[in-house]
Amino acid sequence: GAVVSQHPSRVICKSGTSVKIECRSLDFQATTMFWYRQFPKQSLMLMATSNEGSKATYEQGVEKDKFLINHASLTLSTLTVTSAHPEDSSFYICSATVDSYEQYFGPGTRLTVT
Amino acid sequence: AQKVTQAQTEISVVEKEDVTLDCVYETRDTTYYLFWYKQPPSGELVFLIRRNSFDEQNEISGRYSWNFQKSTSSFNFTITASQVVDSAVYFCALSEGLSNDYKLSFGAGTTVTVRA
Numbered sequence: 001g002a003v004v005s006q007h008p009s010r011v012i013c014k015s016g017t018s019v020k021i022e023c024r025s026l027d028f029q030a031t032t033m034f035w036y037r038q039f040p041k042q043s044l045m046l047m048a049t050s051n052e053g054s055k056a057t058y059e060q061g062v063e064k065d066k067f068l069i070n071h072a073s074l075t076l077s078t079l080t081v082t083s084a085h086p087e088d089s090s091f092y093i094c095s096a097t098v099d100s101y102e103q104y105f106g107p108g109t110r111l112t113v114t
Numbered sequence: 115a116q117k118v119t120q121a122q123t124e125i126s127v128v129e130k131e132d133v134t135l136d137c138v139y140e141t142r143d144t145t146y147y148l149f150w151y152k153q154p155p156s157g158e159l160v161f162l163i164r165r166n167s168f169d170e171q172n173e174i175s176g177r178y179s180w181n182f183q184k185s186t187s188s189f190n191f192t193i194t195a196s197q198v199v200d201s202a203v204y205f206c207a208l209s210e211g212l213s214n215d216y217k218l219s220f221g222a223g224t225t226v227t228v229r230a
Contacts (some may be wrong), residue, residue, distance in 0.1 A: 019117055043205065043220045101147060101209070103218060105159040
């Protein structure tokens with residue numbers, strides 16, 4: 001149980017375009033979903049916390065208009081990187097939780113912006 | 115300030131050696147959770163253990179063991195008789211309920227390389 005999927009696993013896009021990443025909890029309803037970003041050889045940095053039906057809460061330094069998060073249902077959250085630039089290239093990981101005590105992580109999405 | 119410190123950036127061992135990864139955390143909460151995750155080259159995070167602040171018992175799971183000491187704010191992880199498949203980046207993480215809405219704060223990670 002507690003499986004979280006992400007789609008796509010890899011994406012390459014051109015500079016200036018937008019790309020959407022989906023995060024789904026497959027066998028449970030998640031009260032909260034989190035989005036992380038991980039640069040090569042670095043740790044995971046929390047970008048935002050997302051609750052179903054409400055606006056996401058962004059961490060300091062994360063641009064809301066750049067990284068749009070929509071949490072349409074208890075099993076789906078999406079992250080849209082708008083007007084992507086090469087510096088947005090990174091590994092994006094989502095997680096989902098039921099009780100806040102434990103987060104279940106997705107497999108990650110590797111974004112490359114050319 | 116860094117809430118979770120993993121002082122060892124990289125550790126390289128020969129197969130069958132034991133390896134201990136250090137984790138020191140900082141919190142003012144009395145209720146908190148500590149985690150260890152493994153991140154193999156594929157990138158997917160693998161959950162290893164969760165420990166709450168009220169449970170200081172050490173734990174053993176196969177070749178893995180954990181030593182939680184509140185007195186020194188440490189939660190160290192030992193791999194016994196390491197194998198090549200243990201090569202990965204290992205992250206220690208802290209979840210604080212009262213002060214941080216249970217968000218996870220990750221350490222910088224320790225890269226373990228096990229050589230055959």
